[in-house]
Amino acid sequence: MSVRALSFGSVAEAYEQFRPGYPEELFTLVTTYAGGPIRTALEIGAGTGKATRLFARPGLAVTATEPDEAMLAELRRHVPAGVRTVRAAFEDLPLGETFGLVYVAAALHWTRPEGRWERMAALLAPGGVLASIGGPVRLADPAVERAVSAARAPYLDTDEVPSPDGTPPERAMQWPGTELERSGLFTDVRQETIPRRLTVTAAHYLGHLSTISAYLQLPDRRREQVFDRIAGVLPPTVDLDADLIAHLARRR
Known part of the structure; x- marks a missing residue:
C-alpha cells in the first residue's frame, strides 16, 4: 500500500464531514445481483464507515477493515455496535475465513496489484459476490470546471487517480471490470451506474477537496495556495456530477 493511500488519517474528521455517503439504491443493486440473502460481508478500506453504514443491518454481519487508525476511530463513532472492526x-x-460478500467503496485502487484477485477470491465463499464501488466527483458546470482547472494547474495537472490498468475512459467496461474479466477467477462481471447529482456550497466543495489524496500530498503552503486560488473562482454553490459506478462479480 502506497504512502498516498495512507494519507487520509490526517483528515479523518473532514473525510467524514465532506465525503458523500451511499444511497439505498446501492444496497438494493448489490443484494439483487446476489440473488439471495447475504449473511456475512467483508469491507476493504472502510475509511470512516460511509459504506459500512449502508450494509450493516440486521441479518448481515459486517467486518470492516481499514489500515489507518484515525480513520478507523472515526468509523467506530458512526457505525452500529455490531460491526466488527479490524485494523x-x-x-x-489473514486468509481462512470466507464471506458471502466482499465490497470496496472508493478504495480498491489503493490495493496492491500483485495477487489482488487471487486474494479477493480467497476471501469469498464459492459463488460469493464481489462489489467494487467508485466514481469521481466532478464539477457539473463546464465553465466552473475550466476555471478550477486553470486555478489548480500551477500545482496539479489533475486531482483524479488514473485508471490502474490504463483503460481509456471511452471504453464501455472500465477498471476493475476489465481485470475481473481477465482474471478467470470471477464470472458474470457487470458494470452498473447509479446517477447522483449533488449541490453543495463552495466551502463544502473545498472541504471535499481537502480530503483528496492529490492535495494531501502537497506541502502545506502549496496546498493553502491552491485552495485559495480555487476559492477565488468558485460561485457560492456548485453542482457536482457524482455518479456511482459499481462493478459486480461472482467467485467461480
Whole structure:
C-alpha cells in the first residue's frame, strides 16, 4: 500500500464531514445481483464507515477493515455496535475465513496489484459476490470546471487517480471490470451506474477537496495556495456530477 493511500488519517474528521455517503439504491443493486440473502460481508478500506453504514443491518454481519487508525476511530463513532472492526490493509488480512460478500467503496485502487484477485477470491465463499464501488466527483458546470482547472494547474495537472490498468475512459467496461474479466477467477462481471447529482456550497466543495489524496500530498503552503486560488473562482454553490459506478462479480 502506497504512502498516498495512507494519507487520509490526517483528515479523518473532514473525510467524514465532506465525503458523500451511499444511497439505498446501492444496497438494493448489490443484494439483487446476489440473488439471495447475504449473511456475512467483508469491507476493504472502510475509511470512516460511509459504506459500512449502508450494509450493516440486521441479518448481515459486517467486518470492516481499514489500515489507518484515525480513520478507523472515526468509523467506530458512526457505525452500529455490531460491526466488527479490524485494523489491517487488504494485503495483510489473514486468509481462512470466507464471506458471502466482499465490497470496496472508493478504495480498491489503493490495493496492491500483485495477487489482488487471487486474494479477493480467497476471501469469498464459492459463488460469493464481489462489489467494487467508485466514481469521481466532478464539477457539473463546464465553465466552473475550466476555471478550477486553470486555478489548480500551477500545482496539479489533475486531482483524479488514473485508471490502474490504463483503460481509456471511452471504453464501455472500465477498471476493475476489465481485470475481473481477465482474471478467470470471477464470472458474470457487470458494470452498473447509479446517477447522483449533488449541490453543495463552495466551502463544502473545498472541504471535499481537502480530503483528496492529490492535495494531501502537497506541502502545506502549496496546498493553502491552491485552495485559495480555487476559492477565488468558485460561485457560492456548485453542482457536482457524482455518479456511482459499481462493478459486480461472482467467485467461480
